[in-house]
Amino acid sequence: MAPIRRLPYGPLARAEAQMPLTTEEIALDHGFPGTRRSVTVHRFGPAAASADRPKAYIQAALHADEIPGLLVAQHILARLRAADAEGRVRGDIILVPYANPIGLSQAVLGTAIGRFALSNGVNFNRDFPDLAAPVADRVMDRLGQDAGTNVALVRQAAREAIAAWETATEADSLRKILLGLAIDADVVLDLHCDSEALLHAYTGTESWPDASDLVAELGCRAVFLALESGGNPFDESCSGLWWRLRNRLTTGRPGGAPPLPAACLAATIELRGRRDVDDAQAAADADALIRFLTRRGLLAGEVAAPPAPACQATPLAGVDRVRAPVAGVVLYTVALGDTVAVGQTVAEVVDPVTGIRHPARARTPGIVWARAEQRYTAAGAIITSIAGDRPLAEEGSGLLTAR
DSSP states (O other): OOOEEEEEOOOOOOOTTBOOOEEEEEEOSSOOTTOOOEEEEEEEOBSSOOTTSOEEEEEEOSSTTOOHHHHHHHHHHHHHHHHHHTTOBOSEEEEESOSOHHHHTOEETTEEOOSBOTTTOOBTTSOOOOOHHHHHHHHTTTOOSOHHHHHHHHHHHHHHHHHTOOOOSHHHHHHHHHHHHHTTOSEEEEEEEESEEOSEEEEEGGGTTTTHHHHHHHTOSEEEEESOOSSOOHHHHHHHHHHHHHHHHHTTOTTOOOOOOOOOEEEEEEEEETTOOOHHHHHHHHHHHHHHHHHTTSBOSOOOOOOOOSSOEEEGGGEEEEEOSSSEEEEESSOTTOEEOTTOEEEEEEOTTTOOEEEEEOSSOEEEEEEOSOSEEOTTOEEEEEEOSSOOTTTTTOTTTTO
16 A cells, blocks of 8 residues: 555644544555556544544445535535534544545546446456455454454454455555455445435345434435345445354354454445435435434534434345346336336337337336436346345345446
């Protein structure tokens, strides 16, 4: 990892016991000659180290062509600066306002390509390392019966495992930086968006119902749960460490694993669709996340109980990804937010040669929460997504792998 350049903001009216906000520029390794990319990192928090102080990590636009998160991050930054000036920051908070400088620089004939690396086609939000094995090797004989001590040992071992990761590509250098910043956090929020969509979220099965106040504050219309979603995305690399490690330590161990809670609540928050870039909406989303951070003790202040949830959590494996039966022009017959029944036509695909309209039908009852914004589709492409409340046997758990 390249050296860090610290840029203190100031002057700010801070409490004497706190350190000034800093911005860090962390350079990526393995770039082409003559190029230099870096990640900007904003840090807030008291100067005195404490194992009891909560830590939150928030990043935007790991898929760099998903713009709503970039605007929400700026609103969050403004609110954190105000809280910092008032001495209300009680935990460690890291904000990465753009998580993917590689993707931000990619454009083909005026079109941003931020989801996949143009160099090899790999999804930027896949292939984060599974740290369970190297962490288990480091802590196997050190864990005891105190859960808090165990959590601290695992976090230290995870930091060591990431530091020891020898990367060979610029994209892996980016993954190492981001995971190194987030791996010891209590809360990890990864801001994304879909094509056309309602506000929704993904989180680990073991993080539910702990995450219910987060999705209630945001007003999410769908929440998807999985232990293994496929492809090892960023959020799951952070939170999944805990249940994967517990399973690994339990195997062949008399009496089971030592006490080890799921100490990281990580969630991918999908901020509606690509075109939902609205200043007032972004400000409201930032306010909701600030209320969540306040409730979790990272910021001082009064906060009311979260509102009633706008949805029930459902299994990720229950999502019906409705695919186009043929190539052609897509005509949607249901709107986002509609509840559909099994067998209901949710779209028609018009063959541009014959004019025949081919229906695309729902395989599960549930709410329509996402659809493709492009109105011309290839055969087999996903055009609509429906939140079903029970797993579809043929889908399994790898719904995220190719996306």
